[in-house]
Amino acid sequence: MSDTTPSSSKTADKAGFAIAFGLAALSFVVGWDAWRLSSVNAHSAVGPAAFPTIISAGLALLAVATAVEAMRAGPVDRPRDEIVPMAWVLAGLVGQIALLPFLGFSIATGWLFAATAKGFGKGPIWGHFLAGTLMCFIIYLIFAKGLQLSLPAGPLERLI
Amino acid sequence: MNQNFRGALLAAAFAITLPLGAAQAQMSDMKIMAPAGPGGGWDQTARSMQQVLQSEKIVPNVQVLNVPGAGGTIGLAQFVNSAKGDPSQLIVGGYVMVGAIITNKSPVNLSQVTPIARLTGEYEAIAVPASSPLKSMADLVAALKADPQKVSWAGGSAGGTDHITAGLIAKAIGIDPTKVNYIAFSGGGESLASILGGKVTVGISSMSEFESQAKAGKLRILGISSPERLASLPDVPTFKESGVDVDIQNWRMVAAAPGLTPEQKAEVAAAVEKMAKSKAWEDMLAQKGWVNTYLAGPEFEAQLAKDIASTQTILKDIGLAQ
Amino acid sequence: MDTFAALSQGLMIALQPMNLVFAFVGVMLGTAVGVLPGIGPALTVALLLPITFKLDPAGSLIMFAGIYYGGMYGGSTASILLNTPGESSSIVTALEGNKMARAGRGGPALATAAIGSFVAGTIATIGLALIAPTVVDIAISFGPEDYFALMVLAFTTVSAAFGSSVTKGLTSLFIGLSLGLIGIDLQSGQARLSFGVPDLLDGVEVTTLAVALFAIGETLSVVAAGARADEIIEPVKGSVFMNREDWKRSWKPWLRGTFLGFPIGAMPAGGAEIPTFLSYALEKRLCKKPDEFGNGAIEGVAGPEAANNAAAAGVLVPLLTLGLPTSATAAIMLAGFQQYGLNPGPLLFVTNPDLVWGLIASLFIANAMLLILNLPLVGLWVRLLAIPRPWLYGGILVFATLGTLGANPSLVELGMLLIFGLLGYVLRRYDYPIAPVVVGLILGPLSEQQLRRALAISVGDPVVLFQSPIALTLYALSALALFGPLLFFLATGRKAPVGGDED
Numbered sequence: 015m016s017d018t019t020p021s022s023s024k025t026a027d028k029a030g031f032a033i034a035f036g037l038a039a040l041s042f043v044v045g046w047d048a049w050r051l052s053s054v055n056a057h058s059a060v061g062p063a064a065f066p067t068i069i070s071a072g073l074a075l076l077a078v079a080t081a082v083e084a085m086r087a088g089p090v091d092r093p094r095d096e097i098v099p100m101a102w103v104l105a106g107l108v109g110q111i112a113l114l115p116f117l118g119f120s121i122a123t124g125w126l127f128a129a130t131a132k133g134f135g136k137g138p139i140w141g142h143f144l145a146g147t148l149m150c151f152i153i154y155l156i157f158a159k160g161l162q163l164s165l166p167a168g169p170l171e172r173l174i
Numbered sequence: 175m176n177q178n179f180r181g182a183l184l185a186a187a188f189a190i191t192l193p194l195g196a197a198q199a200q201m202s203d204m205k206i207m208a209p210a211g212p213g214g215g216w217d218q219t220a221r222s223m224q225q226v227l228q229s230e231k232i233v234p235n236v237q238v239l240n241v242p243g244a245g246g247t248i249g250l251a252q253f254v255n256s257a258k259g260d261p262s263q264l265i266v267g268g269y270v271m272v273g274a275i276i277t278n279k280s281p282v283n284l285s286q287v288t289p290i291a292r293l294t295g296e297y298e299a300i301a302v303p304a305s306s307p308l309k310s311m312a313d314l315v316a317a318l319k320a321d322p323q324k325v326s327w328a329g330g331s332a333g334g335t336d337h338i339t340a341g342l343i344a345k346a347i348g349i350d351p352t353k354v355n356y357i358a359f360s361g362g363g364e365s366l367a368s369i370l371g372g373k374v375t376v377g378i379s380s381m382s383e384f385e386s387q388a389k390a391g392k393l394r395i396l397g398i399s400s401p402e403r404l405a406s407l408p409d410v411p412t413f414k415e416s417g418v419d420v421d422i423q424n425w426r427m428v429a430a431a432p433g434l435t436p437e438q439k440a441e442v443a444a445a446v447e448k449m450a451k452s453k454a455w456e457d458m459l460a461q462k463g464w465v466n467t468y469l470a471g472p473e474f475e476a477q478l479a480k481d482i483a484s485t486q487t488i489l490k491d492i493g494l495a496q
Numbered sequence: 497m498d499t500f501a502a503l504s505q506g507l508m509i510a511l512q513p514m515n516l517v518f519a520f521v522g523v524m525l526g527t528a529v530g531v532l533p534g535i536g537p538a539l540t541v542a543l544l545l546p547i548t549f550k551l552d553p554a555g556s557l558i559m560f561a562g563i564y565y566g567g568m569y570g571g572s573t574a575s576i577l578l579n580t581p582g583e584s585s586s587i588v589t590a591l592e593g594n595k596m597a598r599a600g601r602g603g604p605a606l607a608t609a610a611i612g613s614f615v616a617g618t619i620a621t622i623g624l625a626l627i628a629p630t631v632v633d634i635a636i637s638f639g640p641e642d643y644f645a646l647m648v649l650a651f652t653t654v655s656a657a658f659g660s661s662v663t664k665g666l667t668s669l670f671i672g673l674s675l676g677l678i679g680i681d682l683q684s685g686q687a688r689l690s691f692g693v694p695d696l697l698d699g700v701e702v703t704t705l706a707v708a709l710f711a712i713g714e715t716l717s718v719v720a721a722g723a724r725a726d727e728i729i730e731p732v733k734g735s736v737f738m739n740r741e742d743w744k745r746s747w748k749p750w751l752r753g754t755f756l757g758f759p760i761g762a763m764p765a766g767g768a769e770i771p772t773f774l775s776y777a778l779e780k781r782l783c784k785k786p787d788e789f790g791n792g793a794i795e796g797v798a799g800p801e802a803a804n805n806a807a808a809a810g811v812l813v814p815l816l817t818l819g820l821p822t823s824a825t826a827a828i829m830l831a832g833f834q835q836y837g838l839n840p841g842p843l844l845f846v847t848n849p850d851l852v853w854g855l856i857a858s859l860f861i862a863n864a865m866l867l868i869l870n871l872p873l874v875g876l877w878v879r880l881l882a883i884p885r886p887w888l889y890g891g892i893l894v895f896a897t898l899g900t901l902g903a904n905p906s907l908v909e910l911g912m913l914l915i916f917g918l919l920g921y922v923l924r925r926y927d928y929p930i931a932p933v934v935v936g937l938i939l940g941p942l943s944e945q946q947l948r949r950a951l952a953i954s955v956g957d958p959v960v961l962f963q964s965p966i967a968l969t970l971y972a973l974s975a976l977a978l979f980g981p982l983l984f985f986l987a988t989g990r991k992a993p994v995g996g997d998e999d
Contacts, residue, residue, distance in 0.1 A: 029926055030926075037670075043689070044677065044689065047677075047689050062681040062683065065944045066677055066688065069673050069677065072673075079663045083663060095925075096720055096721070099722060100720040102719075103716060103893075104716075104914075107893070107917070108914065110897060111907055114907065114910070119901065126890075126894060126897065127893070130719075131887060131890045134889055135886060142890070164238070164239045165901055165902065165905060166905055239905075240904075242906075243695055243697070243904070244694045244697040244698055248906070278687070278697055331682050332681075332683055332684055332685030333685035355953075357683070357953060358682045358945075359682075360682060360945070363822040364764050364822060366818075366820050367635075367820055368639070370818065371638070371639065
C-alpha cells in the first residue's frame with residue numbers, strides 16, 4: 015500500500031489507477047473463465063458462460079471509468095496509514111491459520127487475540143497470549159461439550 | 175439437504191447379514207466424520223449413530239466431526255489422509271458422494287476407504303400436479319418420445335441423484351440423455367413449489383418429498399425407483415413395471431478408514447451391526463422417518479461397485495463427466 | 497370460525513408456568529448461540545434441537561420457538577454491537593445499527609430492533625393464523641420469470657446503498673457479482689472460477705464474506721488509522737432507551753418492513769434478505785433526514801429488522817400449509833416438527849390443529865419473552881462497547897473466526913476471511929461502499945438461476961419474461977424506483993431527497 019502515502023504524483027490519483035488495474039485484471043480472469051465455459055456443451059438456452067461474460071464486460075467498463083476518474087481527480091491527499099500496528103493484526107490472522115492445524119484452536123486463537131491487542135497498542139504480548147488462550151480454551155469446552163461441535167484440537171485440547 | 179427429513183416411509187426392514195461372531199474387545203473411543211455441515215442428512219446420520227452407539231453402550235465415547243463441502247469430497251479427502259489404519263474413525267457418506275467424486279474430479283474416491291455398511295436409503299419418484307394431462311409413466315414416456323425438450327423436469331442440483339435418475343430414464347427409453355430439459359433447484363421446497371404451481375412438466379425427487387402432497391391429492395406420483403412396490407405405497411407402480419428399466423436408491427452408508435487389518439475391519443463391522451440391529455436404532459429411524467436398508471459385507475461392496483460403474487456411465491452420457 | 501378459540505386454547509397451554517420456564521431457557525440459549533457471527537438461526541436450532549428431545553411436546557415446541565427467535569435476535573445484537581452479522585438477513589442491520597452503536601446510540605438501536613421484531617413477529621404470526629391459505633396461493637403462482645423481475649427490482653433499489661459515487665457503488669456491486677460466480681453452477685453442474693480448489697466448489701459463504709468485510713475490514717482500517725481514529729466509543733450517549741423521537745421515527749418503518757417481509761418470506765424463493773434490502777432502500781427514500789443514512793439512522797435498523805422477522809414468520813406459511821421448507825431454517829424446523837409428531841403438509845391444519853395452534857401460540861410467547869428479557873438487558877449489552885479498544889477488537893476477531901470455524905472448520909474458509917478482510921480494508925480506504933459487495937453476492941446467483949430457469953422452461957423464448965402480470969408490475973415498480981427521483985425533480989423543481997454517504 016505504498017501508493018497510499020500523501021501522493022507525490024503530479025497529475026493523477028495513483029491509487030485510482032491501481033484500482034482500475036485491479037478491476038481490469040478481475041475482468042480478464044472472469045472473462046477467461048467464461049471463454050473456457052463457453053466451449054462446454056451446454057444444452058440450454060442460456061449456458062453457464064452468459065452471466066460471467068456480462069460481468070466481465072461490466073468490470074472492464076468500470077476499470078475504464080475508474081481510470082478516467084483518477085485522471086480527472088488529480089492527486090488526492092490521503093492520510094498515512096500506520097503500517098506496524100496493521101502488520102500486527104495481520105500477523106495475528108495469518109499466525110492463527112498457520113498454528114491451527116498443529117496447536118489447535120485455543121493456542122492459535124489466543125495468539126490472534128494477543129497480536130490484535132498488541133496492534134492496538136496493548137502489551138505485554140505474553141500476558142495477552144496466556145489470557146487469550148485460556149479464554150479460547152473455555153470457548154472450546156463450551157463448543158465441544160455443550161454444542162457437540164468440534165473445533166480443531168491441538169495438544170491443549172487433547173488433555174481433556 | 176432436507177430431502178431426508180420428511181416422510182414416514184415404513185417399509186419392511188430387511189437385513190441380510192451373517193452374524194460375525196461375538197464382538198471381541200470393546201472399542202472405547204470413536205470419531206465419526208460427517209462430510210457435511212451440521213443439520214443436513216449426513217450430519218443427522220452421524221449424530222444418530224453417535225447417540226445409539228453411546229446409549230447402547232457399544233462404544234462409550236463417540237465424537238462427531240463436521241467437514242462440509244463439495245458433495246462430501248472434501249471430508250472424504252481429509253478422512254483418507256488422516257485416518258489411515260485407525261479403526262476408531264468412521265465416515266458417513268452416501269450415493270450423492272459417488273456422483274460428486276466423479277463430477278468434481280475428486281483426487282480421492284471410495285475405493286480408498288473401507289465401506290462397512292449401508293444404513294438407510296430412499297427411492298426416487300416422479301410426480302406431476304393433479305391437473306396434469308400425464309396420468310402414467312406411459313404418458314410421460316410418450317411425451318418424452320414426442321419432444322424431450324418440451325418436458326421440463328424440476329429436481330435438485332445438476333449431476334445429483336435426481337438428475338442422474340432423469341438421465342437413466344431417458345436412456346432406458348432410448349432418448350439422448352443430454353436432451354433432457356432438466357431445471358435445477360437449490361432446495362426441495364423451491365422445486366416442489368414449481369411443480370405445484372404447474373411451472374414445470376414433472377418433478378423428480380426422493381419419494382418422501384412428495385408424500386404428503388400426494389396424500390392430499392395435490393400431486394400424482396407416476397412411478398417410483400424401487401425394485402418392487404413399497405408396502406407403504408401399494409398403489410404406486412415402479413418404473414420397472416411401467417417398462418422403464420431403472421432402479422436406484424439414494425442410500426447412506428458408513429465406511430471405516432483405509433488400511434485396516436481384517437481383524438480391525440471385522441471389529442468395526444461388528445460394532446456397526448450391533449448398532450443397526452438395536453431397538454434404539456430402529457426407534458431413531460422411525461422418529462426421523464428413515465427406512466432401514468441395512469446391507470453389509472460382500473453384498474454391500476458388490477452393490478457399491480455396481481452403483482459406481484453405472485453412475486460413471488450415466489454422468490458421461492449426460493455430459494457431466496469425461 | 498373457531499380460529500380464536502383454538503388460538504386462545506393454545507395460549508392457555510403456553511402460559512403455564514413450566515412452559516414459560518421452557519420459553520425463557522429457549523430464548524436465553526438461542527440468543528447466546530445466535531450472537532456468534534456466522535452461526536445463524538438455522539445452525540442455532542440445529543445445534544440446540546437435541547436439548548428439547550426430553551421434554552413433552554408442548555414444552556419442547558415452546559422451547560424450540562424460543563431458540564428460533566432467540567437465535568435471530570442474537571444475530572441482530574452481534575450486527576449492531578460488533579458489526580459481525582450472524583446471518584445474511586441481518587447484514588443490512590449492521591449498516592446503520594453499528595453506526596448508531598458507535599455514536600452512543602446502541603441502546604435505541606437494540607431497542608428498536610427488539611420492539612420492531614416483536615411488532616413484525618406478532619403481525620406476521622396473526623397473518624399466518626388468518627390468511628396463510630390465501631397468501632400461499634399467490635406465493636405458489638410466482639414462476640421463475642416473476643422471481644427474476646423481483647430480483648430486478650431489488651437490484652434497482654440497491655442503488656440506495658451506493659453512497660455518493662455511482663462508479664464506486666457499481667464497482668462494489670460487480671466485485672460481489674464476480675464472487676457470486678465462484679462455485680458449481682447449479683444448472684449445468686460446471687465449476688466456475690474455482691481453479692481446481694475443492695473448497696471453492698460450494699461458492700463463497702455469504703456470512704463469511706459479510707463478517708470479513710464488516711468486522712475484519714473494519715478492524716484493519718481502525719488499526720491502520722492509528723491515532724487519527726482515536727475517537728472514543730461512548731457506550732451510552734443520551735438515553736439508553738428510545739426517546740420520543742426514536743419512537744416517532746420507528747413505528748412506520750416497523751409496519752412497512754412487516755408488509756414487505758411477510759409476503760416475500762412466504763414465497764418459496766423469496767428469502768429473508770431481499771425484503772431487508774427493499775426495506776432499507778424504501779426507508780432511505782422516505783426518510784426526512786436522508787443524510788443521516790450511513791451515519792446511524794434509526795429507520796435503517798427498524799425497517800430491515802421488522803422485515804427480517806416478518807419474513808421469518810412468512811417462511812412458515814408454505815411450511816405449514818404445504819409442507820414446503822423454503823429456507824435452511826425451515827428445513828431444520830421441519831426436522832424439529834417431526835420429532836413432535838407433526839408432519840407439515842397440506843393436511844396439517846386438518847389433522848393436527850392443536851399442535852399447529854400450539855406452535856403459533858408458542859411463537860407469540862417466545863416473541864414476547866424475547867422482548868421482556870432483552871429490553872432490560874440492553875443497558876448491559878451496550879456496556880460491551882466500553883471494553884477498551886485493544887480487547888474489544890481482539891475479541892471481535894476471536895468471535896469472527898470462531899463463528900467461521902464453528903460452521904466449517906476449514907483453513908481455506910479462514911483464508912477467505914483474511915482475504916476478504918483485506919478487500920474490506922481496501923474498499924474502506926478508498927471510499928467504496930461495502931454493502932453492494934454483499935448484495936451482489938446474494939442477488940447475482942439468485943437472479944441468474946431464475947432467469948436461466950425461466951428460459952429453459954420456455955425452451956429459449958425470451959417473451960416468457962414479459963408475459964405474466966406479476967412480472968410486469970414488478971418491472972413497473974423498478975422503473976419507478978429508477979426514474980422516480982427524476983420525475984419528482986421535474987414535477988417540483990427540487991432535488992429528491994436521496995443520497996447521503998454510506999460506510
